[in-house]
Amino acid sequence: MAIELIQQSGYTIKLPAFEGPLDLLLHLIRERKVDIYDIPIAEVTEQYISYLSLMESLDLNIAGEFFVMASTLLEIKSRMLLPIPPSEGDNEEGADPRAELIERLLEYERFKNASESLKEFEEERRKVFWRIADDLQNYDAPVMPLNLEAMDLLFALQQMLADVGEGTEEVTSIERQKISLRMKMRQVWGRIKSVPDGIGFRELVDDPKSRIEIVMTFLAILELLRLGKIKARQKKALGEINIQAVKEQ
Amino acid sequence: MEESTQVFSVDKLKAAIECMLFVTPQPLAIKQIAEALNLDEATVEKALQELRMDYAEGRGLQILHIAGGYQMCTRPEFVDCITALLKPTRTRMSRAALETVAIIAYRQPITQPEIDAIRGVNSDGVVKTLTERNLITQMGRKDSPGRPILYGTTEEFLNHFGLSDLSRLPELTDVTLPEPDQAVLPMEQPAEAPEK
Numbered sequence: 001m002a003i004e005l006i007q008q009s010g011y012t013i014k015l016p017a018f019e020g021p022l023d024l025l026l027h028l029i030r031e032r033k034v035d036i037y038d039i040p041i042a043e044v045t046e047q048y049i050s051y052l053s054l055m056e057s058l059d060l061n062i063a064g065e066f067f068v069m070a071s072t073l074l075e076i077k078s079r080m081l082l083p084i085p086p087s088e089g090d091n092e093e094g095a096d097p098r099a100e101l102i103e104r105l106l107e108y109e110r111f112k113n114a115s116e117s118l119k120e121f122e123e124e125r126r127k128v129f130w131r132i133a134d135d136l137q138n139y140d141a142p143v144m145p146l147n148l149e150a151m152d153l154l155f156a157l158q159q160m161l162a163d164v165g166e167g168t169e170e171v172t173s174i175e176r177q178k179i180s181l182r183m184k185m186r187q188v189w190g191r192i193k194s195v196p197d198g199i200g201f202r203e204l205v206d207d208p209k210s211r212i213e214i215v216m217t218f219l220a221i222l223e224l225l226r227l228g229k230i231k232a233r234q235k236k237a238l239g240e241i242n243i244q245a246v247k248e249q
Numbered sequence: 250m251e252e253s254t255q256v257f258s259v260d261k262l263k264a265a266i267e268c269m270l271f272v273t274p275q276p277l278a279i280k281q282i283a284e285a286l287n288l289d290e291a292t293v294e295k296a297l298q299e300l301r302m303d304y305a306e307g308r309g310l311q312i313l314h315i316a317g318g319y320q321m322c323t324r325p326e327f328v329d330c331i332t333a334l335l336k337p338t339r340t341r342m343s344r345a346a347l348e349t350v351a352i353i354a355y356r357q358p359i360t361q362p363e364i365d366a367i368r369g370v371n372s373d374g375v376v377k378t379l380t381e382r383n384l385i386t387q388m389g390r391k392d393s394p395g396r397p398i399l400y401g402t403t404e405e406f407l408n409h410f411g412l413s414d415l416s417r418l419p420e421l422t423d424v425t426l427p428e429p430d431q432a433v434l435p436m437e438q439p440a441e442a443p444e445k
Contacts, residue, residue, distance in 0.1 A: 017344075019344055019345055019348060019368065020368055020369040020370035021370070022368070022369035065369055065370050065371070069369070104367075107367055108367060108368065108369065111348060111351050111352050111355070111368075111421075112348060113422070114351040114354075114418070114421055115344070115347035115348045115350075115351040116347075117418075117419045118347050118350065118354075118410055119341075119347055121410040121411055121412065122341065122342060122409065122410055124325065124411060125409065125410060125411035126328075126339055126341075127325035127328040128313070128322045128323055128324070128325050128328075128411070129322060129323045129331050129337070130274055130323070131271070131272075131273075131274045131321070132274055
């Protein structure tokens with residue numbers, strides 16, 4: 001993969017695209033064919049930074065991680081300039097300021113190589129095809145198109161009209177029930193108040209004129225309950241509900 | 250079901266398995282076949298291996314061992330015929346996605362910060378895409394501060410890369426590791442001359 005840039009001057013510059021600072025660093029090291037365990041840190045740092053400035057001058061977006069790596073490299077470089085502290089036992093390598101970076105690079109490279117193997121597997125798999133999951137609707141009985149013409153549709157329409165017949169024009173008017181909740185509340189309240197011992201729910205709706213009237217009565221009771229004007233009692237489950245006026249204090 | 254309890258002859262069993270593999274797009278496990286036929290897995294396995302042998306040559310189709318199951322697929326040598334006919338559009342994974350999924354495959358269960366540390370870059374977007382494509386999945390949370398989500402690969406991962414199971418992943422090695430001689434020699438000299 002490469003980033004291709006066409007500058008105003010008309011030159012085309014091709015830059016390899018790097019997945020991250022480790023990828024770039026690994027590229028610089030591998031390109032120079034130097035031993036990864038003995039990275040010439042000064043040279044590599046210089047190259048790394050000049051690559052970053054090239055990217056900057058081309059106005060490429062550079063992820064922050066690239067700059068973190070630049071500072072890590074500079075830090076290692078400066079530590080390399082310092083005299084190596086007296087060795088502790090046999091463990092000279094532990095003093096190498098590059099050690100941690102080398103380990104990271106090797107770890108990254110292992111997975112980079114593994115990802116290349118996966119890429120090959122993917123390529124092989126792409127050569128092979130298998131059935132796509134069926135839409136199970138395909139197994140439903142298909143709707144067969146009938147061999148019909150426009151005239152058939154017209155006959156069908158005629159048939160339907162004949163079935164309906166001339167018909168008698170009926171006008172149905174639906175009247176709005178003139179029961180308001182306020183009205184019903186007043187009515188229910190009046191009845192409950194007049195019976196000190198309370199009144200059964202069924203009694204309240206003993207003469208329903210319509211379904212809406214029962215509903216309105218019920219709503220009125222609920223509303224009166226909410227307002228604390230009445231109280232409702234039930235002796236047993238599903239039994240008669242007794243509604244009583246709350247005595248005003 | 251009475252039909253499924255009947256005794257199959259080997260040929261009939263092979264034919265039954267053949268149909269089942271034909272209609273199933275996902276790799277089909279021996280267990281699934283055995284349950285559907287009400288037979289033991291060993292019998293099914295034996296018939297299936299025979300069927301695979303029948304498909305070993307002279308056919309356009311083959312039976313592959315993928316993601317712990319078996320899948321009827323075309324043979325790779327006929328890829329051009331199929332491409333010419335269907336013009337399939339199959340996307341390739343990006344390098345970032347391949348790198349990330351490789352890390353997850355080898356180090357699962359792994360958290361995203363751990364992936365980021367290996368790659369040296371943030372993997373937010375890639376992890377999200379891989380999850381959406383069902384190549385990786387959440388496998389609980391790590392018992393560490395912040396309880397980060399742990400990721401692992403899915404059956405679809407095995408299916409995508411044509412692997413029968415995770416043990417088929419190539420060994421993780423330092424492919425470009427320098428020859429031992431080269432690696433040791435430059436280190437030896439300074440070791441013997443500590444005044445370096």
